Amino acid sequence: MKKTIVSALGAAAMSVTAFGASAATLDDVKAKGFVQCGVSQGLPGFSNPDSAGNWTGIDVDLCRGVAAAVFGDASKVKYTPLSAKERFTALQSGEIDVLSRNTTWTATRDTTLGLNFAGVNYYDGQGFMVRNDLGVKSALELSGASICTNTGTTTELNVADYFRANKLEYEIVAFEKADEVVAAYDAGRCDVYTTDQSGLYAQRLKLTNPADHTVLPEIISKEPLGPVVRQGDDQWFNLVKWTHFAMVNAEELGITSANAEEMKNSDNPAIKRVLGTEGEFGAALGVGNDWAFSIISQVGNYAESFNRNVGPDTPLAISRGTNDLWSKGGLQYAPPIR
Amino acid sequence: MAVTDMPNENEKPKVRLLNDPKFRSIIFQALLVAFLVWLVWGMVSNAAFNLQKAGIASGFDFLGIAAGFGLNFSPFLEYNSDSTFLDVYWVGLQNTLVLAVIGIFFATIIGFLVGVARLSNNWVINKMAYVYVEVLRNIPLLLQIFIWYKGVGAFLPAKRNPADLGIFGQLNAAGLFAPKPVYSDGAGMIPLALLAAILITFFISGWAKKRQIATGERFPVFWTGLGLIIGLPLLAYFIFGQPISAEYPTVGNFGPKGGMQVIPELIALILALSLYTAAFIAEVVRAGILAVNRGQTEASYALGLRPGQTLRLNIIPQAMRVIIPPLTSQYLNLTKNSSLAVAIAYPDLTAIFAGTALNQTGQAVEILLMTMLTYLAISLITSMFMNWYNSKMSLVER
Numbered sequence: 001m002k003k004t005i006v007s008a009l010g011a012a013a014m015s016v017t018a019f020g021a022s023a024a025t026l027d028d029v030k031a032k033g034f035v036q037c038g039v040s041q042g043l044p045g046f047s048n049p050d051s052a053g054n055w056t057g058i059d060v061d062l063c064r065g066v067a068a069a070v071f072g073d074a075s076k077v078k079y080t081p082l083s084a085k086e087r088f089t090a091l092q093s094g095e096i097d098v099l100s101r102n103t104t105w106t107a108t109r110d111t112t113l114g115l116n117f118a119g120v121n122y123y124d125g126q127g128f129m130v131r132n133d134l135g136v137k138s139a140l141e142l143s144g145a146s147i148c149t150n151t152g153t154t155t156e157l158n159v160a161d162y163f164r165a166n167k168l169e170y171e172i173v174a175f176e177k178a179d180e181v182v183a184a185y186d187a188g189r190c191d192v193y194t195t196d197q198s199g200l201y202a203q204r205l206k207l208t209n210p211a212d213h214t215v216l217p218e219i220i221s222k223e224p225l226g227p228v229v230r231q232g233d234d235q236w237f238n239l240v241k242w243t244h245f246a247m248v249n250a251e252e253l254g255i256t257s258a259n260a261e262e263m264k265n266s267d268n269p270a271i272k273r274v275l276g277t278e279g280e281f282g283a284a285l286g287v288g289n290d291w292a293f294s295i296i297s298q299v300g301n302y303a304e305s306f307n308r309n310v311g312p313d314t315p316l317a318i319s320r321g322t323n324d325l326w327s328k329g330g331l332q333y334a335p336p337i338r
Numbered sequence: 339m340a341v342t343d344m345p346n347e348n349e350k351p352k353v354r355l356l357n358d359p360k361f362r363s364i365i366f367q368a369l370l371v372a373f374l375v376w377l378v379w380g381m382v383s384n385a386a387f388n389l390q391k392a393g394i395a396s397g398f399d400f401l402g403i404a405a406g407f408g409l410n411f412s413p414f415l416e417y418n419s420d421s422t423f424l425d426v427y428w429v430g431l432q433n434t435l436v437l438a439v440i441g442i443f444f445a446t447i448i449g450f451l452v453g454v455a456r457l458s459n460n461w462v463i464n465k466m467a468y469v470y471v472e473v474l475r476n477i478p479l480l481l482q483i484f485i486w487y488k489g490v491g492a493f494l495p496a497k498r499n500p501a502d503l504g505i506f507g508q509l510n511a512a513g514l515f516a517p518k519p520v521y522s523d524g525a526g527m528i529p530l531a532l533l534a535a536i537l538i539t540f541f542i543s544g545w546a547k548k549r550q551i552a553t554g555e556r557f558p559v560f561w562t563g564l565g566l567i568i569g570l571p572l573l574a575y576f577i578f579g580q581p582i583s584a585e586y587p588t589v590g591n592f593g594p595k596g597g598m599q600v601i602p603e604l605i606a607l608i609l610a611l612s613l614y615t616a617a618f619i620a621e622v623v624r625a626g627i628l629a630v631n632r633g634q635t636e637a638s639y640a641l642g643l644r645p646g647q648t649l650r651l652n653i654i655p656q657a658m659r660v661i662i663p664p665l666t667s668q669y670l671n672l673t674k675n676s677s678l679a680v681a682i683a684y685p686d687l688t689a690i691f692a693g694t695a696l697n698q699t700g701q702a703v704e705i706l707l708m709t710m711l712t713y714l715a716i717s718l719i720t721s722m723f724m725n726w727y728n729s730k731m732s733l734v735e736r
Contacts, residue, residue, distance in 0.1 A: 085697045092394060092700075113700040114394035134592070144590045146410075146497070146512050151689070152697030156407040163408075164419045171512070171599075172408040174694065175683045184683070187488070188496050188511045189602070191592045231393040 025097055025229070025236035026070070026286050034076045037063035038096035041081040041177060044202040045310035045318070046102045046122075055079050059100040061305040062121055062227050064298070065243040066098060069291040074298035083176050085152035088113050091228060098240055099228040102196065104154045109228075118241040120226040121302075123322040123331050125219035126158050127197035129204060132212050134191060139218040143168040148181045148190035150174065155195050158221040182206050196223045201316045239285050246292040248334035249274055250301035252325055257304060260297040273337050281337055292337070302332060385703060400699045401427070407694060409685050411601050426695050430687035431712060437607055437686060438673040438716070444612035445672060446665075449619025456624045467620065475617035480678055482614055487606035487682045494602065497593035508587055508594045513605065517584035518598035524578030531574035532567065539563035603684035607676070615672045619665060626661035627653060658731045666724035670717050677713075687712060 029035055039047035039059060047057040055077075064074040080096050091099045092114055102124075103109075105117040128147075130136045139162070149155050151174040163170045173190055175181045182203050185193040193200065197219060204210045227244070229237050250256070253271050255263050264275050272278035275293045282289035299305065310318045324330025355361055389396045401424040409417050412429045413436060421429075455467035474482075491511070495501045500510035507516040539562070546557035575582065587597030630653050638648040677688040692709040696702055 085693055088697070088700055089702055092392065092702075108698075109700075112395035114389075114392040141591075144595055145592045151683075151694045156694065157698070160406055160408045160419055170408065171410045173410055173601075173603075173683050174407075174685075174689075176680060176689075176693065180683070183488070187492055189491075190512075191497060232391075 025233050026239060029070055029097055029236075033071075034078050035063060035067045035070065035098065036080060036096045037066075037077050038080050038082045038087055038090055038099040038101055039063070040101045041083060041179065043102060043178065043199060044205055045198065045314065045316045046202065047079075047100070049079075049081075056309065058122060058305055058309045059102060059225075059227075061247075061299050061309070062100045062240075062244060063098060065247060065295040066240055068294040068298045069239060069243055069246075069285070069287050072288060072290065072294045074294070083152075084150045084178070085176055088115065088228075091115060091230060094230075097229075097236070102199065102225045103228055104196075105224045105226055106154060114231045115228050116231050116237050118227045118229055118237055119244045120224040120331075121244050122198065122225040124196040124198050124223035124225050126155055126194060126221040126223055127200050127219055128216040129185075129193045129200045129213050130191060130216060132214055136216070139216050139220065140166060140168070142170065142192060144170070145191040146171040146173060146189065147192040147194055148173050148175065148185045149194050150178055150181055151176050153195070154221070154223065159194055162220045178203070179206075196225070198310060198316070198318060201318060202310075205315055235286050239287065242285060242337075243295060244302075245334035246274065246295050246337070247299070247302040247305065248325070248332050249337055250292070250296045251303045251332075252327065252334070255296050255301060257297050257300040260293060264293070270336070270338070279338075389703065395699075395701060396704065398704055400701055400704075403699075405695065405698070407698070409690060411604065411685050423691075423695050423699065427687075427691050427708065430685065430689070430691040433685055433690075434673075434676055434679075434687040435716070437604065437611070437676045437679065437684070440608050441611040441615065441672050441676065442669050444608065445615040445619055445668070448612060448616035449668075450623050452616060452620035453623025453627070456620060457627060471617045471620050474613055475621075479610065479614050479675055480681060483606060483610040483678055483682060486609045487603065491602055491606060500594050507597055510593055511602065512593060512599070513602040514600040515587035515594040515597040516600060517586050518596070520583050520585050522581045522583070525581040527574045527578050528571045528582065531570040535563075535566040535570040539566055601684070603679070603682050606682060607679055607684055611672055611675060615668055615675075618668050618671075622661055622664045622668065623657075625664075626657035626659075629660045630656045655731070659728075659733065662724060662728040662731060666721055666728075669720055669724065673716055673720065674713060 037060075039055060039057075042048050043057070045057055047055060047059040049055050060077075060079070063077045063079070067076040068074040070076075080090065082090050082096075082099075082101060087099055087101055087103065088109070090096050098118075099115075100121075102122070103117075104124075105120065109115065110117055128139050128142070130142075136142065142163075147159060147170050149159060149172065156172070156174055159170070159172065162168075173184060175184060178195075178199075181193065181195075184190060186207050193203070195203070197215065200215050204213055204215070207213060227240050229240050250260075253268070253274060255271060255274065260275065263271055264277055266272060266275075269278060273281065275296075276282055276289040276291065280289060282291040285291060288294075300308070306320065306323060307313065310316045312319060320328075320330060322331050324332065326333040386396060402422055404419075405421055405423050405426045406419065408419070409426070409429060411433060413432070415425070415429050415432050417425060417429050452467045452470055455463050456471065458464045458467070494509065494511045497510050497512050500508035500515070503509055503514075505517065507514060509515075539559075542557075542562060543559045546559045550556055585597060587594035589595065634652055634656065635648055638652045643651065676686060679686040680689040680693060683689070687709060692705055696705045699705070
């Protein structure tokens with residue numbers, strides 16, 4: 001809340017002075033020496049701090065990728081944890097440079113907030129979690145249930161649509177912080193916890209007894225999650241967009257953090273273009289020509305990032321599914337670097 | 339001659355217009371107003387320009403758009419999935435006012451009781467009141483809200499095993515499911531009967547006062563009034579065939595269903611806000627009573643008034659004059675503190691309008707402006723009412 005007000009005051013201040021967040025974000029970032037990245041307040045697998053304060057997650061990797069592209073050093077990122085409610089204001093007011101916080105791409109957000117979505121780094125959908133002892137097997141049996149969720153999310157809107165469409169009654173209890181939602185659900189204030197399905201798996205780990213809870217099979221919405229930047233700064237928009245594309249292209253071409261160095265000697269022109277040994281793609285983006293090499297060698301390709309953070313070997317144990325490469329039946333598809 | 343040389347006192351001294359103090363003060367005030375108007379206009383137009391430049395939607399058109407999210411508490415207003423953002427505003431305002439009014443009601447009662455107890459000659463009561471005030475007013479309010487909501491709330495029974503409170507309904511982790519009044523034909527006659535009873539009581543009290551002044555005879559106004567106010571609506575209730583019945587909560591899949599749900603967030607907030615503010619009101623009341631000179635009590639006793647009468651007719655009316663102004667600021671504090679509801683998901687104005695609606699529309703400037711003006715208006719109205727009450731209670735000099 002405080003942050004919202006600060007940001008709003010920032011917006012008010014920018015009304016008096018010149019436009020606070022100047023158009024050339026890339027120049028600002030280069031001048032201050034780090035990327036200010038807006039993340040969640042702790043969502044395992046996406047953006048979560050460990051006990052030493054190091055952030056990890058698939059959304060964090062995107063920010064680290066951007067830093068690697070700009071500075072050749074993935075560690076030059078500072079993180080701003082934001083609630084769902086605060087996130088857009090923080091970006092609009094220039095408090096952060098890029099918002100990488102499991103944020104759903106919708107028409108309203110893309111058109112009325114003065115923001116642009118720079119791709120989709122995780123295809124998600126909204127689901128429900130219930131206690132096993134309720135004996136509920138389908139979301140259609142939830143009439144009369146109390147549902148805990150986050151305020152200021154698409155989740156809140158989807159749930160209203162779904163229950164209206166299926167003529168079910170419900171009571172919504174909406175908290176500002178994700179942790180408060182989980183705590184209230186755990187304390188028995190609600191029968192159901194709803195958020196993006198990946199989030200359900202992630203938050204289930206925080207419950208007192210994770211095994212007592214089941215994620216229902218229904219997916220009630222499309223939730224394409226991706227990084228967001230301010231509208232009207234195409235250079236920065238391009239850089240963030242191509243950071244994600246570089247990671248997907250790298251996976252497709254078989255370049256990993258381990259073999260990136262030796263791949264530089266590859267004969268494949270597509271690989272050469274990605275790694276900057278051929279062409280001048282970095283200059284066009286306003287960064288060094290080894291931008292993609294830095295991303296891949298320091299952060300990894302998309303598959304590495306996915307498997308490290310949310311994949312089958314992590315506590316979240318999410319399979320690639322819709323997030324697999326297009327060539328393997330998934331939706332992750334990147335335009336070629338040429 | 340000296341006398342005729344003196345300027346006529348009625349005639350204006352001849353000074354240049356620029357040096358005329360009256361003219362100058364008008365000019366300076368006009369300049370100040372013009373400057374302020376320019377400043378405000380500049381800020382508004384600048385904000386509008388920059389918002390447009392940043393591609394952020396502005397204006398108040400969003401108020402007519404369907405909000406599309408659900409709310410779990412709206413005691414009086416209708417709210418459904420077709421409701422607009424303007425409806426969200428009204429529901430938020432309603433929930434803030436419901437919280438503030440109930441909070442002020444309980445804070446006043448508890449505050450007066452504790453304040454009087456602080457002055458009690460009984461050592462135990464006195465110290466208990468002292469401990470209450472010192473503990474409650476020195477713990478941050480937000481913490482107290484969490485203690486009631488998360489601490490005490492954790493002991494509420496599970497949703498599917500509610501505690502049965504008999505005629506009060508059922509209590510569980512989702513709140514109190516109280517019986518809901520159901521009105522049928524003729525129910526409107528009952529408030530009318532109550533109104534009539536109140537009017538008749540006023541009339542009787544006026545008449546009794548006149549008669550007492552004229553003849554010295556007394557009339558039991560209190561008991562007659564009480565009888566009327568309880569009796570008339572009761573009579574109407576039976577004459578019109580018991581038009582109000584109660585709908586008790588039934589057993590649903592997920593715990594009690596139906597009835598009137600009082601959500602635990604509201605209960606926790608009322609407890610926290612009223613107990614916290616009561617500690618301050620207690621000190622205000624104590625100060626007010628101590629401000630009345632001891633001689634007043636002695637004079638009352640000398641005139642033969644009993645202790646109860648002394649308190650009611652002499653001490654309290656004088657103490658009220660000291661109490662009301664600080665009491666007003668406590669009421670305002672409580673109203674503004676009610677915005678802490680956002681911390682525990684009670685859908686008040688700050689939470690759902692300056693929170694959810696702001697996030698869904700992204701129109702921070704418009705929404706925060708509306709919210710701030712609303713709190714300002716609530717506070718100013720409360721303060722106006724208390725000023726009126728204060729001037730009514732203040733010393734009338736004859």
